[in-house]
Amino acid sequence: MGELNADVIVECGDTRPSFGQVEDIVEDAEIVLGSSGAITACGAARLGARVAMVGVVGDDWLGEFVLERLRERGVDTTHCLRRPGRRTGMSIVLGSRGDRSILTFPGEIGRLAAADVAPQALAAARHVHVSSYFLQYDLWAGLPGLFRSVRDRGATTSVDPNWDPARDFGHGLPELLPLVDYLLPNEAEAVRIARADGVEEAAAAIAARGACAVVKRGGDGALLHHPDGTVLTVDAPRITPVETTGAGDSFDAGLLASLLTGGDLATALRTASACGALSTQGRGGTAAQPTADQARALAGTLTVTPPEGPLPEGQGREKQ
Numbered sequence: 601m602g603e604l605n606a607d608v609i610v611e612c613g614d615t616r617p618s619f620g621q622v623e624d625i626v627e628d629a630e631i632v633l634g635s636s637g638a639i640t641a642c643g644a645a646r647l648g649a650r651v652a653m654v655g656v657v658g659d660d661w662l663g664e665f666v667l668e669r670l671r672e673r674g675v676d677t678t679h680c681l682r683r684p685g686r687r688t689g690m691s692i693v694l695g696s697r698g699d700r701s702i703l704t705f706p707g708e709i710g711r712l713a714a715a716d717v718a719p720q721a722l723a724a725a726r727h728v729h730v731s732s733y734f735l736q737y738d739l740w741a742g743l744p745g746l747f748r749s750v751r752d753r754g755a756t757t758s759v760d761p762n763w764d765p766a767r768d769f770g771h772g773l774p775e776l777l778p779l780v781d782y783l784l785p786n787e788a789e790a791v792r793i794a795r796a797d798g799v800e801e802a803a804a805a806i807a808a809r810g811a812c813a814v815v816k817r818g819g820d821g822a823l824l825h826h827p828d829g830t831v832l833t834v835d836a837p838r839i840t841p842v843e844t845t846g847a848g849d850s851f852d853a854g855l856l857a858s859l860l861t862g863g864d865l866a867t868a869l870r871t872a873s874a875c876g877a878l879s880t881q882g883r884g885g886t887a888a889q890p891t892a893d894q895a896r897a898l899a900g901t902l903t904v905t906p907p908e909g910p911l912p913e914g915q916g917r918e919k920q
């Protein structure tokens with residue numbers, strides 16, 4: 601369940617956007633499928649998972665573009681909604697030598713409510729992932745009830761919060777954590793959500809509320825803290841990114857696809873890190889997403905480590 605939008609990816613190089621009627625030439629620009637939810641869905645489909653997307657677009661050409669790109673990637677869009685008279689969201693991603701600035705016109709991005717989710721879509725799901733929690737404001741009120749029903753059926757849940765443009769990092773997410781199996785923030789998001797000083801403290805605080813925290817750390821890999829006390833870290837492959845949009849979403853896809861095919865936490869973490877890194881080898885979120893074989897080959901080269909030093913009293917550690 602996620603926000604849906606297109607990305608206009610502009611590679612600025614050393615050029616800085618300037619106001620005052622100035623025009624500059626850039627190195628590259630392209631319109632591609634955007635949104636954390638769609639990129640995660642495509643990544644999981646590429647890895648061989650059966651994926652259905654639930655999200656909202658407008659009835660403009662951009663909405664059709666987004667749905668068409670999803671279908672092309674093997675994602676079922678039957679349960680996506682096209683709202684008459686409304687406009688599809690769009691992000692302008694200004695990239696500059698590995699850094700970036702994103703300007704988002706939300707359109708229908710936040711307009712998916714729990715009541716819009718077809719019961720047959722939920723009934724068929726072994727796992728429900730929610731992307732960009734903070735952008736999907738219409739979902740906040742109904743999500744606890746929806747997650748409760750998902751878990752009552754024995755299915756699992758995950759949330760990638762992504763950045764909160766309101767800089768609040770609350771909006772009901774801390775209260776939702778006991779119903780979330782996996783929370784997948786990056787480091788900056790994790791410390792803000794947990795109101796913590798550092799990444800380890802943040803991951804521990806999230807785990808203490810009942811969710812397995814998997815915190816993404818860019819070129820430094822990722823850190824996992826499970827409510828059962830398991831703490832694992834994984835390194836990131838040494839690669840030179842071409843464009844990093846969607847690395848976190850492809851990481852999510854790798855983690856979830858691995859867990860849903862029976863992978864243990866360490867295997868899922870390795871797969872996730874490999875998928876995140878490989879996705880940076882092309883422009884846009886989906887162009888370079890790996891197949892299961894490609895992900896496995898790179899994942900096998902990565903190291904998962906228990907942290908230095910003893911774990912706090914009474915906490916176990918799962919075998920790798």
Ligand SMILES: Nc1ncnc2c1ncn2[C@@H]1O[C@H](COP(=O)(O)OP(=O)(O)OP(=O)(O)O)[C@@H](O)[C@H]1O
Nearest residue numbers: 786816817818819821836846847848849873876877
């Ligand atoms: N420069 C890099 N080198 C190697 N691997 C990387 C690099 N950047 C990202 N990755 C891989 O992708 C994963 C997720 O990236 P990142 O930490 O940037 O997530 P994110 O901030 O959620 O990204 P997004 O902007 O897509 O939301 C990392 O944990 C790592 O495995």
Ligand SMILES: [Mg+2]
Nearest residue numbers: 762786848849
């Ligand atoms: Mg992210």
